[in-house]
Amino acid sequence: MDNIDKRNRLDDSPFHFRVLKDKTVFIEYEGKQVKTLKGREADKFLKKMKDARDEKEMQLIMAKVTGNFKRGNERKN
Numbered sequence: 001m002d003n004i005d006k007r008n009r010l011d012d013s014p015f016h017f018r019v020l021k022d023k024t025v026f027i028e029y030e031g032k033q034v035k036t037l038k039g040r041e042a043d044k045f046l047k048k049m050k051d052a053r054d055e056k057e058m059q060l061i062m063a064k065v066t067g068n069f070k071r072g073n074e075r076k077n
Contacts, residue, residue: 013055015062019046027062035066 017027025037025045037045045065052058 010056010059010063013059015059015066017049017062027066029066037065 014030015027017025019025019042023038023042023046025042026033027035027037045061048061049058052061
């Protein structure tokens with residue numbers, strides 16, 4: 001896993017998620033909502049998060065689910 005996050009951006013924990021009562025999952029990147037998961041996709045995500053070993057692995061799961069966050073050209077506002 002060390003080779004995946006070469007710039008150590010996931011150490012800052014830029015991703016967060018919240019779950020509603022109907023199991024809809026909202027994933028945020030630096031406070032902005034970037035992805036919504038429902039149904040089977042949300043269940044699969046929550047299972048992966050439950051099985052994650054540590055915070056960095058959780059960050060990596062969220063980065064992969066949101067997609068397109070590995071190019072290094074994300075803007076900082």
